[in-house]
Amino acid sequence: MSFQAPKGTFDWMPPRSEWALAVRDGLSAPARRAGYGYIETPAFEDTRLFSRGVGESTDIVTKEMYTFEDKGGRSITLRPEGTASVVRAVIEHGLPGGPLPVKLWYSGSYYRYERAQKGRYRHFSQVGAEALGAEDPALDAELILLAVDGYAGLGLRNVRLLLNSLGCRECRPAYRAALQEFLRGLDLDEPTRQRIEINPLRVLDDKRPDVQAQLADAPLVVDHLCESCKAYHEEVRGLLSDVGVSYTDDPRLVRGLDYYTRTTFEFVHDGLGAQSAVGGGGRYDGLSEMIGGPPLPSVGWALGVDRTVLAMEAEGLLAERPAAMDVFAVPLGEEARRRVFALVTELRRAGLSVDMAFGRRGVKGAMKAADRSGARYALIIGDRDLEAGAAQLKDLTTAEQTAVPIAEVVDILKGKFS
RNA sequence: GUGGGUGUAGCUCAGCUGGCAGAGCGCCAGGUUGUGGUCCUGGAUGUCGUGGGUUCAAGUCCCAUCACUCACCCCA
Incomplete structure (x- = not known):
């Protein structure tokens, strides 16, 4: 099914x-x-x-x-x-x-x-x-x-x-009557003949060429x-x-x-x-x-x-790329995931567009997801960084990566998008 | 309601007079035991719309049916 x-x-x-x-x-x-x-x-x-x-x-x-x-x-x-x-x-x-x-x-x-x-x-x-x-x-x-x-x-x-x-x-009634009288004289199929009686104006926008040809001399509303x-x-x-x-x-x-x-x-x-x-x-x-x-x-x-x-x-107006993320977070390891989840929440509440890598995928795959999201920055935090108290902030347009103190990450990113 | 066209991988499609189910893109992974885009290598995914028939053999031929699509009709 x-x-x-x-x-x-x-x-x-x-x-x-x-x-x-x-x-x-x-x-x-x-x-x-x-x-x-x-x-x-x-x-x-x-x-x-x-x-x-x-x-x-x-x-x-x-x-x-x-x-x-x-x-x-x-x-x-x-x-x-x-x-x-x-x-x-x-x-x-x-x-x-x-x-x-x-x-x-x-x-x-x-x-x-x-x-x-x-x-x-x-x-x-x-x-x-x-x-x-x-x-x-x-x-x-x-x-x-x-x-x-x-x-x-x-x-x-x-x-x-x-x-x-x-x-x-x-x-309208006088025009309708005049139109009906004209239409009744035409060679039309049965459904159209019925329409003449109940809704004659609609016959005017029939698209069939043989019908349109017969309508050339039909009376027009403007004249009535x-x-x-x-x-x-x-x-x-x-x-x-x-x-x-x-x-x-x-x-x-x-x-x-x-x-x-x-x-x-x-x-x-x-x-x-x-x-x-x-x-x-x-x-x-x-x-x-x-x-x-x-x-x-x-x-x-x-x-x-x-x-x-x-x-x-x-008109070719749908070509623009839809709204991209500001930041894409990449956690490496279970401990880091918990910390990243909190940081992502904080950044979102600060008004940034933020997404993160979900599922147990490798760094390479996570970075690929970051790239696809259109994010300007990737925020990479592994258990190794947690010990050092640092986060890796990578500018995805220049590929420049800098280590910043985790405690300051939110303020730094807020600053970059203000 | 009427008529035409089309149904094969997630998408776009190829598949000759019947003979092992395919390509490109995308996806996943590896190359790089923690780094995207380019590149290389590998991998997964199919009721060939469905049901019947013909045949040793059907994606391919026949019948039916369903769906999608375009046009008429109608209407934004």
């Missing part, structure tokens, strides 16, 4: 795992600086939160949720995305009655039962940010800017921003926006331009979830294969009401951690 990670999942292992941490930190940093507070919600929710929030018409809800009944007979679903949970929590804690907007960021794992491919896994990580309870183009622009800065802060240069508006509850949506969108675009954010207007850009309205955006990168979206988001003015809350116009995004690491890899 042997085990492996479940189908469609993978393990983050050193040294690559360091980049997952760096990406979570880097993508959230701009939001943290902009007054977004940290929120952590459960990894599972009442199934109905997603079926009503994400949308009955999406594949996520109809085919991809990890749903099960718990021992109390409740239908539970592992979260396939983060926004619905955040809105639920904000409503549950009465935040719409307080100062608005409520600005929150989060980082976590999400679950979708999908066929895995490059950049798409059954368990994946996202960093998200949401601003709830305000209808203000500056807020849309702020969110987009925070994501742009997050990618830039990681050193990414080839992330492109696609921008669109999906209209609101006033103008009402005056207020049009003005709102223009304002968002102007604000972005003012702060030097470049973007591409993509009138075909749609979102996979039903709750999006107005401002819609996606961050794409060409180095990842077919799953080119590294992040996406938009405004969702109706979501709160869809899940039983008060009117709460909001905007937010989710950025894929795994995909961002892939993008960084494609």
Whole structure:
């Protein structure tokens, strides 16, 4: 019997795992600086939160949720995305009655039962940010800017921003009807014909060449926006331009979830294969009401951690060596091991990065381990040194070795790294 | 859910029309009875994904199955 990670999942292992941490930190940093507070919600929710929030018409809800009944007979679903949970929590804690907007960021794992491919896994990580309870183009622009800065802060240069508006509850229905009428006249397979009826906008981003060819003359949302949506969108675009954010207007850009309205955006990168979206988001003015809350116009995004690491890899940003040790201690003999263990502890408490040789290996092997750790100094102490009250301190870059009194080792090393 | 590709050592892979299970890297040890990187020498690690079939003989051929992977679909 042997085990492996479940189908469609993978393990983050050193040294690559360091980049997952760096990406979570880097993508959230701009939001943290902009007054977004940290929120952590459960990894599972009442199934109905997603079926009503994400949308009955999406594949996520109809085919991809990890749903099960718990021992109390409740239908539970592992979260396939983060926004619905955040809105639920904000409503549950009465935040719409307080100062608005409520600005929150989060980082976590999400679950979708999908066929895995490059950049798409059954368990994946996202960093998200949401601003709830305000209808203000500056807020849309702020969110987009925070994501742009997050990618830039990681050193990414080839992330492109696609921008669109999906209209609101006033103008979307008319556009939807016009689009449906157009699509019904096309030669499409049965699943796609069904999608025309339940979620026609999604047909626009079908990648099959024969489908795309037929969509050349499809009606576009931009041509059907009402005056207020049009003005709102223009304002968002102007604000972005003012702060030097470049973007591409993509009138075909749609979102996979039903709750999006107005401002819609996606961050794409060409180095990842077919799953080119590294992040996406938009405004969702109706979501709160869809899940039983008060009117709460909001905007937010989710950025894929795994995909961002892939993008960084494609840009050659993962080459740096991960953080090295400052000191690597090599004990020779049982008595020395006890003394070294205490010294290592003391050095660590003093703030240094310190490791030591474990297991009964020879000096040569221990020195090899010291070299591999990337440590600047090797601290070698054998029973012979204990008798002399001295420790051997070896600079691994110059190979210079000096004997120092054991009693002063900690202070000397602290001095070298202060 | 659909289609293509690939499964041999920890990793990357070679293995011809069937004939003793291999290389490089990595790992461990020795060369140096207490000193890393370079070098030399030696060593360990395999259910050849799994199950069946054909054959004197299968990593190699056939069937099935599983896994991985890429793409469609879907989506961050």
